[in-house]
Amino acid sequence: MPTGLENALSATDNVDAGHNKVRLPNTTNLHTHGMHVSPRPPGDDVSLSIGPGAAFDYTYDVPADHMGGTHWYHPHHHGSVELSAGGGAAGLLIVEDEPGALPDAVRDMVEVPLVLSWISPTALHELQSKFNGALWATSEPGDDFLLTNSQVAPTLAVDTNKWYRLRVVFVAADDRSPVLTVEGGDCELQLLAKDGVYLDEAPRRVERAPLTSGSRADLALRCATPGPARLRLGGNLAWQAKDDRSFDALMLDVSGMALAPDLPRFRTERPCYLSDTRAETSDATLFLSVGDWGGGFPENPDKRWNRVPAGTLVDVVADSLNEHAIHLHVNHFQLTSIGARDANYFRVGDWHDTLFEPSRSAGLRFYTDRFAGPMVVHCHNYVHSDQGMMKVIEIEGADGAAVRAADGACLRDGTRGYALLAPSPAPTGAPVAPTTKPTAAPPPVVAPPADGSDGAAAAPLGVAAAVLALLLA
Numbered sequence: 001m002p003t004g005l006e007n008a009l010s011a012t013d014n015v016d017a018g019h020n021k022v023r024l025p026n027t028t029n030l031h032t033h034g035m036h037v038s039p040r041p042p043g044d045d046v047s048l049s050i051g052p053g054a055a056f057d058y059t060y061d062v063p064a065d066h067m068g069g070t071h072w073y074h075p076h077h078h079g080s081v082e083l084s085a086g087g088g089a090a091g092l093l094i095v096e097d098e099p100g101a102l103p104d105a106v107r108d109m110v111e112v113p114l115v116l117s118w119i120s121p122t123a124l125h126e127l128q129s130k131f132n133g134a135l136w137a138t139s140e141p142g143d144d145f146l147l148t149n150s151q152v153a154p155t156l157a158v159d160t161n162k163w164y165r166l167r168v169v170f171v172a173a174d175d176r177s178p179v180l181t182v183e184g185g186d187c188e189l190q191l192l193a194k195d196g197v198y199l200d201e202a203p204r205r206v207e208r209a210p211l212t213s214g215s216r217a218d219l220a221l222r223c224a225t226p227g228p229a230r231l232r233l234g235g236n237l238a239w240q241a242k243d244d245r246s247f248d249a250l251m252l253d254v255s256g257m258a259l260a261p262d263l264p265r266f267r268t269e270r271p272c273y274l275s276d277t278r279a280e281t282s283d284a285t286l287f288l289s290v291g292d293w294g295g296g297f298p299e300n301p302d303k304r305w306n307r308v309p310a311g312t313l314v315d316v317v318a319d320s321l322n323e324h325a326i327h328l329h330v331n332h333f334q335l336t337s338i339g340a341r342d343a344n345y346f347r348v349g350d351w352h353d354t355l356f357e358p359s360r361s362a363g364l365r366f367y368t369d370r371f372a373g374p375m376v377v378h379c380h381n382y383v384h385s386d387q388g389m390m391k392v393i394e395i396e397g398a399d400g401a402a403v404r405a406a407d408g409a410c411l412r413d414g415t416r417g418y419a420l421l422a423p424s425p426a427p428t429g430a431p432v433a434p435t436t437k438p439t440a441a442p443p444p445v446v447a448p449p450a451d452g453s454d455g456a457a458a459a460p461l462g463v464a465a466a467v468l469a470l471l472l473a
């Protein structure tokens with residue numbers, strides 16, 4: 001996927017305050033947050049500096065077995081990320097699902113892209129003061145507000161006889177970890193995927209989606225009662241900025257009589273790089289406490305925090321997550337242990353690429369699948385990462401080292417299927433205990449029909465290429 005980036009920003013006021021400082025506000029680059037692609041140029045290399053007037057042609061070689069999901073893109077130039085991404089420079093990036101990967105009722109849902117940007121004029125004005133005060137047109141900071149696809153609380157007409165797939169991305173300049181809820185209309189939320197990775201058993205009834213800057217949530221929405229309803233975002237849990245502020249994210253105008261039928265429970269067939277790691281033995285363990293990294297991002301690009309071989313499984317003992325949301329580039333991680341912030345939304349076995357956890361620590365695992373090169377790990381509070389709370393794990397070896405996954409059912413090409421699962425018990429809305437093992441033997445995955453025709457549940461794949469759609473927020 002070729003993507004040209006041209007920096008049309010002015011060279012005026014492009015102040016370089018020094019390494020690990022807020023600096024070079026008009027220098028930029030591009031990060032494809034959540035994409036399983038190479039971190040080397042011309043791909044997702046966040047060490048590139050594209051100055052005013054300069055341009056770069058990115059090319060992303062998206063693997064044929066990339067899981068369909070909701071991701072996003074934003075500038076990631078060290079020193080100016082808070083200013084740009086936190087100021088609203090962010091967009092949705094969807095990897096479309098393969099034919100046959102989802103039950104029809106899930107595949108056919110009406111899609112609602114929602115890029116939620118929590119804008120903090122006070123924080124942005126503080127940044128402006130470092131750059132001769134010429135970056136923003138307004139003179140007064142004003143209160144925080146929430147933009148939904150660049151609008152304030154837009155309205156969506158909702159039919160009671162339909163399911164809607166909300167593709168939510170949450171972006172903030174600093175440490176915001178709010179919760180998304182739905183109010184009114186007897187509406188319900190069913191979680192399909194987090195950070196662009198389907199749950200192993202989907203959907204999962206949730207009362208809320210706890211987010212942190214960089215999080216995505218794919219939520220199926222159904223409303224039962226005509227009238228007004230709304231999505232709310234608020235209740236920031238982050239350490240320095242705890243507050244009760246909340247905002248309308250989306251106004252819902254519900255109409256209709258008949259109720260949409262329940263969604264089927266399903267398991268989509270998983271690529272090997274996202275197959276369950278819990279029965280595997282890891283090759284290395286890293287102790288990761290990003291809170292200790294302030295000002296510590298090395299200026300010398302050859303200084304690596306850690307080195308691991310490509311094609312291996314890495315355990316991470318993560319600490320200080322109550323103060324610093326972490327984000328791993330290139331490879332998603334699976335939760336092997338997690339605190340009790342929300343034991344229904346965060347379960348052992350789930351996959352994420354960005355995580356905030358008020359109980360402080362969590363166990364994570366990731367495969368260094370296929371891509372060698374610099375894998376960036378950082379605090380997703382841009383105030384911190386811009387000032388050095390960031391390291392690089394060098395994935396050594398050659399590109400293409402396939403992960404050793406025991407699960408014989410996992411996929412190494414683009415073919416997809418899914419299995420239907422038994423209905424879950426009636427939802428109670430109360431958090432349930434974390435599941436550490438599948439509750440039932442996985443049913444066989446539906447195979448594509450032998451004659452190559454389109455099946456109802458699975459279809460053969462003619463072109464083994466994931467399709468990418470770039471949607472501007």
Ligand SMILES: [Cu+2]
Binds near residue numbers: 324380389
């Ligand atoms: Cu931090």
